[in-house]
Structure formats: structure tokens, C-alpha cells
Amino acid sequence: MSRKTYTHRIPVVKWMDRIVRWAPAVGRSMFAGTGIFKRMSSREPNLEAWPRADRLVMSTPAFLALSDLDTGEARRQGVDEAVTDLAGYSRPLPGPLGSISVPTVFIHGEADGNVPIEGARWAHAQIDGAELHTIPDGGHLFLFEDAGPLLRELT
Incomplete structure (x- = not known):
């Protein structure tokens, strides 16, 4: 990801990117919603960080229901791939x-x-x-x- 692209990411995503790269065990706990992150399942505290268009979508009941299903299924399968995926954004692409x-x-x-x-x-x-x-x-x-x-x- 180019430096310009990275600087335009919303703060919560930049913060999560740093955590999964420098403290992957903490990142896994965040994604899994375990330990101290168990109470952080709601998206409400982070909504203001997202662009207006995404806030509108993220606050609809239909999206929240789909998001809960998606999150539940992802956690059921394990969070290692999500951590690997997010950490990969700061690495060069494998090929041209x-x-x-x-x-x-x-x-x-x-x-x-x-x-x-x-x-x-x-x-x-x-x-x-x-x-x-x-x-x-x-x-x-x-x-x-x-x-x-x-x-x-x-x-």
C-alpha cells in the first residue's frame, strides 16, 4: 500500500493494522472478541470514524444483521486469516x-x-x-x- 493510500485510511483501521503487525496475539484477540475485547462487539463506538456513506449503511438493521452473521461465521472458522490479511496491506505485492x-x-x-x-x-x-x-x-x-x-x- 502506498504511503499516500495509508495516510488516508481511517484512524481505527490504521490502529488495527499496526496492532496485527506488531502484536498479532492482541490482534487475534480483538478479531475473536475475547479477553478484554469481549465487550467491544458493538460497532457504535467507531461509527464516527467512518465516511458518511458507510455510517449510513452500517447503522441500518439489515446491515447489522448481516454483519453479525458474517462476524460470527468468521470467528467460528478462526481469525488467523483476518489477521494475516490486514497485516498484508503494509507489505509489497508478491508479483507485478x-x-x-x-x-x-x-x-x-x-x-x-x-x-x-x-x-x-x-x-x-x-x-x-x-x-x-x-x-x-x-x-x-x-x-x-x-x-x-x-x-x-x-x-
Whole structure:
């Protein structure tokens, strides 16, 4: 992840990134909701850190129900992969994106604070012929609000 992309991440995600890299056992406990993190299952304390578009999605009953199912299933399977995934954002990619030769389309929210738009712009520039479609004011969860951009690309 480029330095510019990293600096535009929301503070809670940057904080979690540092924890999983420097104290993976603490990160696993956070993701698993165990130990001192058992009482931190609610998203409410962190909502204000997210872009407006994501706050609107994250506060709907439908999203909360899906999120609870997703979190429960992820925890049931173990949290090691989530810790590895998050820690990987600060490492170089394993191979050049320029070697990708299949049609590639990026669809990204311009207000994404989890994976900022700079990352999508950088990746798009590495792949010859790739397309980049941005969603103005779209956050990390823009597909929950409107899946249309993705469905149009798939059809």
C-alpha cells in the first residue's frame, strides 16, 4: 500500500493494522472478541470514524444483521486469516500487476476510508487496458447501498 493510500485510511483501521503487525496475539484477540475485547462487539463506538456513506449503511438493521452473521461465521472458522490479511496491506505485492493480461475493471468508492481510492488508482495504472469506475461519495460499503455499478459490469 502506498504511503499516500495509508495516510488516508481511517484512524481505527490504521490502529488495527499496526496492532496485527506488531502484536498479532492482541490482534487475534480483538478479531475473536475475547479477553478484554469481549465487550467491544458493538460497532457504535467507531461509527464516527467512518465516511458518511458507510455510517449510513452500517447503522441500518439489515446491515447489522448481516454483519453479525458474517462476524460470527468468521470467528467460528478462526481469525488467523483476518489477521494475516490486514497485516498484508503494509507489505509489497508478491508479483507485478503489470503481468495481468485479462480484462480488469476496478469499481471503487471515492470516499472509502478503509481502502482509499489512491490504492485503486495506483493498481489501475499498473494494468494495461484496465478500467477504473469510481463511485462519487461511495464508501467502502457502497455495494450495500447500490449494487448497480457491479451488476452492470457483470452483465
